[in-house]
Amino acid sequence: SATTDASNSAITLNDLAVTGSFALATNGSGDATVVNDTGIEFEDSTVGGDLTATATTGNVTQSGALDINGTGTTTITASASGANITLDHAENDFEGDVSTTGNDVKLRVASDQPISLGAATVAGDYTVYAGTTITDCAGSCAQIVTGDATFGTHNTVSGNIVLNHGSNSFGGAFETVGSIGYTVVDTSADGIILIGRTLAGDLHVTASGPVTQSGAQIVEGFTTITATSGGTDKNITLEHASNDFKNPVKIIGAVVKIKDSGKDTGTNVGIDLGASTVSGTFEVTATAGNII
Secondary structure (H helix, E strand, C coil): CEECCCCCCCEEEEEECCCCCECEECCCCCCEEEEECCCEEECCEEECCCEEEEECCCCEEECCCEEECCCCCEEEEECCCCCCEEECCCCCEECCEEEEEECCEEEECCCCCCEEEEEEEECCCEEEEECCCEEECCCCCCEEECCCEEEEECCCCCCEEEECCCCCEECCEEEEECCCEEEEEECCCCCEEECCEEECCCEEEEECCCEEECCCEEECCCEEEEEEECCEECCEEECCCCCEECCCEEEEECCEEEEECCCCCCCCEEECECCCEECCCEEEEECCCEEC
C-alpha cells in the first residue's frame, strides 16, 4: 500500500513489479500514478487528484472500491494484447472523467453516482453501468469500441445516456439498459445495431453507416434516426414486430423501413412521422393504428 500524509502530496510509482493487490491513499488533492510490470489489483483506494494506472502485461481489476475525488481524472491502461479492465465494484465513485485502453472493459459506479467517460479505446466489449447518468466528455473523449457496447443506468427516472462525441465509433451491437432516454453518435462505417430497449424518454441516433435492430424499440419520447456520411445517405431498417414509437419519429436516410405495432392511448394513431428526409424508398407499417 502507498499513502501520503503531507498536504496534497502525490504518489508516483512508475516502475513496480508487484504480483499482489495494493491500496492507494493520497492526502488532499494529491495525484497517484502507478505503472506495474504485471497486472494491477486495487484494494480500497482514495485519490484526491488524478489516478493514472498502467498494467504492462496483465489485467486491471479491483477487490475494493475506488474513490477518485474532486475533479480528478482516471486513466486506466491495460497495455498487453487481450488484457482486460474490470472496475465494477458497486461502490466506485469517479468524480472526473474516466479514460480506458484495453481489450474488454467493464466500469461501474455506485447506484447514486453518474459517470463521465473520457477517451476509450476498447478492442473487445465495453460495459458501463452508472447510478444516474452516463455521458462522454467534451474534448478528446471519443468512445472507440470494436466489440459490443452496453450502457446501463440504475435510475429510470433521471438516468439519461448521452454519448454524442463526433468521433465515437461502435463496431458491434449497442445496448442500453434502464435509462430514461439516450443520445448516441456513431462514426463507424459499419453502422449501429440497436438492441431491444424500453425508454421513458427520447431516442436520438446519428450514424455514419446503416441503422438496424436486433430487438424491439419501445420509446415513450421522440425518436430521431439519422444515417448519413459525407453527403451519402445510409439505410435504416427498424422492422421489429414489437416496435412501439409513442411520439413523432423523424428519419434521415436512404432506403428506410420502419414498423410500429402500438397505438397511442386515446387515439387511433399507430405512428406519427415527423419531418423526414429519405433519398430512397420509404416503407412504413403501422399494425395497430393510423399513420400520420
